[in-house]
Amino acid sequence: MAYELYYWDGIQGRGEFVRLALEEAGADYIDVTRQPGRGTGAMLEIMKSEAEPHIPFAPPFLKDGDLLISHVANILFYLGPKLSLAPEDESLRYVANGLQLTITDFVAEVHDTHHPIDVSLYYEDQKQEAKARSAAFIRDRIPKFLGYFERVLTRNTKGTEHMVGNALTYVDLSLFQVIEGLTYAFPNAMANSMAEYPALLALHDSVAKRPNIARYLASPRRLAFNEEGIFRHYPDLDAAR
Amino acid sequence: MAYELYYWDGIQGRGEFVRLALEEAGADYIDVTRQPGRGTGAMLEIMKSEAEPHIPFAPPFLKDGDLLISHVANILFYLGPKLSLAPEDESLRYVANGLQLTITDFVAEVHDTHHPIDVSLYYEDQKQEAKARSAAFIRDRIPKFLGYFERVLTRNTKGTEHMVGNALTYVDLSLFQVIEGLTYAFPNAMANSMAEYPALLALHDSVAKRPNIARYLASPRRLAFNEEGIFRHYPDLDAAR
Structure with a gap:
């Protein structure tokens, strides 16, 4: 079954750290909020769900079957061994x-x-x-x-x-x-x-x-940085050259 | 061998989340910087060590034999099962x-x-x-x-x-x-x-x-909150009653 990644559409944001791991590994995953007919509503539905036993505080979160895992570091700790992106030891x-x-x-x-x-x-x-x-x-x-x-x-x-x-x-x-x-x-x-x-x-x-990262970076799946995300370019905040 | 906890002396700070788990479990641990003859210097020595293979970015960190683990959540994820303070599942x-x-x-x-x-x-x-x-x-x-x-x-x-x-x-x-x-x-x-x-x-x-928490809270090992830690009482920052 494909992993389901939930994160705000339109930005790289914190979701990008998870996406890079999934892309490098060539894993089967669905970026849920970017799917036609699903969108951000599908994410908010889970966050507000009365049925979901383990609601996340905030995106990103990952669904692997029934398991819902939140926080980037936690998702990567979980996925790392499965994607061969964690140390063997x-x-x-x-x-x-x-x-x-x-x-x-x-x-x-x-x-x-x-x-x-x-x-x-x-x-x-x-x-x-x-x-x-x-x-x-x-x-x-x-x-x-x-x-x-x-x-x-x-x-x-x-x-x-x-x-x-x-x-x-x-x-x-x-x-x-x-x-x-x-x-x-x-x-x-x-x-x-x-x-x-x-x-x-x-x-x-x-x-x-x-190769997998280069292909991903050149694909439409890699959104550009913008001023809605975590990393924002405001010239007034930068140093002088 | 006793666990060694390293954190700034004189405050509860982030170290306290680890201490509470160790105390509840009645684990054998040494609060290194509070030991006579060791102090904060013992912690800084590890942080600056050229010999330590995995230097931490910041305290708290825990030493369990040769393994050095940093960040509260990481330490607790590691200790939880050993102290019977993590879910079985x-x-x-x-x-x-x-x-x-x-x-x-x-x-x-x-x-x-x-x-x-x-x-x-x-x-x-x-x-x-x-x-x-x-x-x-x-x-x-x-x-x-x-x-x-x-x-x-x-x-x-x-x-x-x-x-x-x-x-x-x-x-x-x-x-x-x-x-x-x-x-x-x-x-x-x-x-x-x-x-x-x-x-x-x-x-x-x-x-x-x-019982173990009550005993700990009443002991001299539980420092009082103060204005050097994370939780500080500045009346100007509080709400009105």
């Missing part, structure tokens, strides 16, 4: 999950650069605060997170092409997406600093070239 | 993990009520923004998260005393801590609204009465 799976949760925290901070005060308001209504938060994000947080991931990569005793173990995992795919998203949202800041992260850059480039 | 463990990750997101939002702009600055340097963010948090986010947890509890087909399955899990313990923390940080807001969450309140009270 069981204890390394907790290492992969720890890295994915660090990515989760980083992505939440990316979101808050444009919504530092109130998610129910527009960016334009909190623009001054967004500028201040973005400045701190570019100055302190990008180097802290990317510096950490670079250190993990370069110290991987099994090879510096992968974040954990000696083979591709979903963590590598997610970091590709983080670099893509940051480069879209903060092109100047990333151009100024990316040379400090050569191993991450090499990882990004090698993921982009994987 | 394997697929329900992903449900538990999804709930714990929702708690993780909520706790991050609690933190941002007092640090909405820049974690490198003091609260006092971002007080106006903290007021705006806290108002939105009290108005929208507390009801959204607690309403969700209340709904999950009251719809648990195995019994409304537990978040998942028919027995105590680490998710129940973590929700106890969330209610404790919110009541400390936002006493007025919680007094105004807590009657809307009777099942959560009953869960909180039943956890507090568990």
